[in-house]
Amino acid sequence: VQTRLPMCLKAILSLYSTIELFVNRLDSVESVLPYEYTVFDFCSENTMKRPSENLGQVLFGERIEPSPYKFEFKKPAVCQKVCTKSYDINSPADKAKLDFLKKGMLLNYQHHWIVDNMPVTWCYDVEDGQKFCNPGFPIGCYVTEGGRAKDACVVNSNFNEKDAFYIFNHVDITIHYHIVEHEQLGARLVAAKIEPKSYENLNDDSPDCSGGPKFLKNKHTGPFKIPYTYSVNFVEDKNIRWASRWDYILESMPHTNIQWFSIMNSLVIVLFLSGMVAMIMLRTLHKDIARYNQMDSVVSTLIRKVFSYSNEDAQEEFGWKLVHGDVFRPPRKGMLLSVFLGSGTQIFIMTFVTLFFACLGFLSPANRGALMTCAVVLWVLLGTPAGYVAARLYKSFGGEKWKTNVLLTALLCPGVVFADFFVMNLILWGEGSSAAMPFGTLVAILALWFCISVPLTFIGAYFGFKKAGIEHPVRTNQIPRQIPEQSFYTKPFPGIIMGGILPFGCIFIQLFFILNSIWSHQMYYMFGFLFLVFIILVITCSEATILLCYFHLCAEDYHWQWRSFLTSGFTAVYFLVYAIHYFFSKLQITGLASTILYFGYTMIMALIFFLFTGTIGFFACFWFVTKIYSVVKVD
Structure with missing residues (x-):
C-alpha cells in the first residue's frame, strides 16, 4: 500500500491539475498583417512569461502568450468573468483602441488559441452536411448600413442592428479527454472546441450570460464596456487516441480527392514525356549513332577511299553531330550561370531533405515552426555544396576570377532575398505587425549567414577549384561554328516559353x-x-529540357547551357503569373501595405523556384549532352 500510495496521489492530482490556455497572433484572410493578441486590448495575463519560440515561429510571426483563461480539469464552469474593458469615446487613447478593434472585426481577424499544444477549433456545419473545424474563431463581425450581415454575423439571426459591430465576448469551450489506463498520467486531452457568442451582460460584477448580443454602433458616443466571459465543459471521449487527436481537424479539409487527381494528372504528363525521351534515346539516337559508328568499319573505309568520301562529308547529313566541336564551348556570362547553379544546388538539397523529414512526420503541424526552422538551418549548412558546384562549373567554363565567383555565390542570391525580406520587414515594423522580425533575430540570421554559410561556401569553393576540371568527351574547336538560321520553334525565346508549361501543369493544383x-x-x-509532386516536378523539368535540348542540337544550335537553365527555370514565371491570378481571384486582401507584402514575398518565392527548377534543367541537359557525345566516335 505504501508503495502504491504515491502513484495514486499523482494520478489524483493529475486529474485535477490546471489547464492553461495560450493565445497566439491574430490574422485575417483580408490582410497580410498579423497582430499580437494584446494589440486589440483583450483580457491579458499580468505575467509576461512567454513560451520560447523557435526561428520558424518568429519568421511566420507567431507570438504565443499566456492568457487569463485557466481551468481546473473536470471542473465545469458557467459564465465565468475574465475581465471588463471600459472605454470613453471622448478619450483619444480609448477611441483609438475601439477604432482598431472595429477595424479588426471589419477585416474578420481571428483568434488562435492553444491548449496542450492543440489548436482550439471552431467547428460549424457547411454544405452537404459536412462539418468544418477551423483552428481559429472571429473576434466579431459587422452588419452594414443596408442590413447585410458580413462574415460570422450570418450565423445568428439576432444580429440585425444596422451599421453595428457585434463583439464575441463570450466563448463556450468543450475539452475532450480520455482516461489513460495503466499509466501515471491520469488523462490526456484529445480535442478542444469552442463556440463564440455575444452577450450583453447587464451586471458586470456577476454576469449571467443573458440578454441580447453585445454590439457597438459605428457612430457610438459616450462610455462603452465590454465584459469578457467563458464557460467550460469536459467530455470523456474513448474513441480518439492521443496520437490521432489532430485527425478531426485535418479530416474536415476535403483535399484528398483533389490531391489524387493532381497526382494522376501529373503522372500522365510524366509518362508522355518519358515516352518521348525514350523514343529519342532508343530510336533516333540509336540510328544516328549506328550510322556514325558504321563509318569506322572496314567496308566504309574502303568506300571512302574508292569514292574519296571523307568522314567530314558524311557528317553533313546529321544535325546534332555537326556541332560536336562546339557543344562544350563555354557559355557567355559563365560566371553568373555558375553562381545560379551553385545557389540552385543549395536550394534543391535543402528542399529534398526538408520534404523527406516532413514525410517521416518530424515536421508535422504539431511541431510549430519546425518546417521553416529546418529549411533555414539546412540552407545555412549547405553552403559547401553550393560553393563546390559553382567553383567546379566555373573552372570548367574556363573562368579564372575565383574570388569573385566565391563571393557572388555566397552573397548574390541570398543578398537579393535578404534585401527584399528586409524591405518587407520595414513595412511590417511600420504597421506594428507581429510578423515584424525583432532586431535581435535579424542580427542572428545575419550571423548565421556570414559566420556559417559564407565560410562553408569558401570551403566548398576551395575543393571545387582544387579538383581537376570536368573532362568533356569531345574536343572543342578553336573557331566557333556559325549557327544557321533557326525556325520559329527552335529560336531561344519560344523554346524557353514552351519548356515551362509542362512542369507547371504538374504542380499548379498542389500550388x-x-x-x-x-x-x-x-x-x-x-x-x-x-x-x-516534388519528384514528379524534377522528372518533368528534366525530360522537357532534354527534349528541347535535343531539338536545338539537331538544328545545329549548340548554345544549350543558358537555354537549358532558362527553359525549366521559366516555370517560375508561370508560378508568378498564377500567384497574380490567385491574388485577384481568390484573395480578399485590401490595403496598400498588404498588397506590397504579398507581391514582395511572392517575388522571393519566385526567385527561389527559378533557381531550383533552372538547376534541375541544366544538370539534366548536361547529363544528356555528355551521354550522347561520349558514345559517338569522333575523329
Whole structure:
C-alpha cells in the first residue's frame, strides 16, 4: 500500500491539475498583417512569461502568450468573468483602441488559441452536411448600413442592428479527454472546441450570460464596456487516441480527392514525356549513332577511299553531330550561370531533405515552426555544396576570377532575398505587425549567414577549384561554328516559353493548396503528396529540357547551357503569373501595405523556384549532352 500510495496521489492530482490556455497572433484572410493578441486590448495575463519560440515561429510571426483563461480539469464552469474593458469615446487613447478593434472585426481577424499544444477549433456545419473545424474563431463581425450581415454575423439571426459591430465576448469551450489506463498520467486531452457568442451582460460584477448580443454602433458616443466571459465543459471521449487527436481537424479539409487527381494528372504528363525521351534515346539516337559508328568499319573505309568520301562529308547529313566541336564551348556570362547553379544546388538539397523529414512526420503541424526552422538551418549548412558546384562549373567554363565567383555565390542570391525580406520587414515594423522580425533575430540570421554559410561556401569553393576540371568527351574547336538560321520553334525565346508549361501543369493544383496555407491561413499537412509532386516536378523539368535540348542540337544550335537553365527555370514565371491570378481571384486582401507584402514575398518565392527548377534543367541537359557525345566516335 505504501508503495502504491504515491502513484495514486499523482494520478489524483493529475486529474485535477490546471489547464492553461495560450493565445497566439491574430490574422485575417483580408490582410497580410498579423497582430499580437494584446494589440486589440483583450483580457491579458499580468505575467509576461512567454513560451520560447523557435526561428520558424518568429519568421511566420507567431507570438504565443499566456492568457487569463485557466481551468481546473473536470471542473465545469458557467459564465465565468475574465475581465471588463471600459472605454470613453471622448478619450483619444480609448477611441483609438475601439477604432482598431472595429477595424479588426471589419477585416474578420481571428483568434488562435492553444491548449496542450492543440489548436482550439471552431467547428460549424457547411454544405452537404459536412462539418468544418477551423483552428481559429472571429473576434466579431459587422452588419452594414443596408442590413447585410458580413462574415460570422450570418450565423445568428439576432444580429440585425444596422451599421453595428457585434463583439464575441463570450466563448463556450468543450475539452475532450480520455482516461489513460495503466499509466501515471491520469488523462490526456484529445480535442478542444469552442463556440463564440455575444452577450450583453447587464451586471458586470456577476454576469449571467443573458440578454441580447453585445454590439457597438459605428457612430457610438459616450462610455462603452465590454465584459469578457467563458464557460467550460469536459467530455470523456474513448474513441480518439492521443496520437490521432489532430485527425478531426485535418479530416474536415476535403483535399484528398483533389490531391489524387493532381497526382494522376501529373503522372500522365510524366509518362508522355518519358515516352518521348525514350523514343529519342532508343530510336533516333540509336540510328544516328549506328550510322556514325558504321563509318569506322572496314567496308566504309574502303568506300571512302574508292569514292574519296571523307568522314567530314558524311557528317553533313546529321544535325546534332555537326556541332560536336562546339557543344562544350563555354557559355557567355559563365560566371553568373555558375553562381545560379551553385545557389540552385543549395536550394534543391535543402528542399529534398526538408520534404523527406516532413514525410517521416518530424515536421508535422504539431511541431510549430519546425518546417521553416529546418529549411533555414539546412540552407545555412549547405553552403559547401553550393560553393563546390559553382567553383567546379566555373573552372570548367574556363573562368579564372575565383574570388569573385566565391563571393557572388555566397552573397548574390541570398543578398537579393535578404534585401527584399528586409524591405518587407520595414513595412511590417511600420504597421506594428507581429510578423515584424525583432532586431535581435535579424542580427542572428545575419550571423548565421556570414559566420556559417559564407565560410562553408569558401570551403566548398576551395575543393571545387582544387579538383581537376570536368573532362568533356569531345574536343572543342578553336573557331566557333556559325549557327544557321533557326525556325520559329527552335529560336531561344519560344523554346524557353514552351519548356515551362509542362512542369507547371504538374504542380499548379498542389500550388493552390500551398498558397492557401500561406495566405488563407489553412493548415497544410499532406507532405506525402507534396514529396511525390516534388519528384514528379524534377522528372518533368528534366525530360522537357532534354527534349528541347535535343531539338536545338539537331538544328545545329549548340548554345544549350543558358537555354537549358532558362527553359525549366521559366516555370517560375508561370508560378508568378498564377500567384497574380490567385491574388485577384481568390484573395480578399485590401490595403496598400498588404498588397506590397504579398507581391514582395511572392517575388522571393519566385526567385527561389527559378533557381531550383533552372538547376534541375541544366544538370539534366548536361547529363544528356555528355551521354550522347561520349558514345559517338569522333575523329
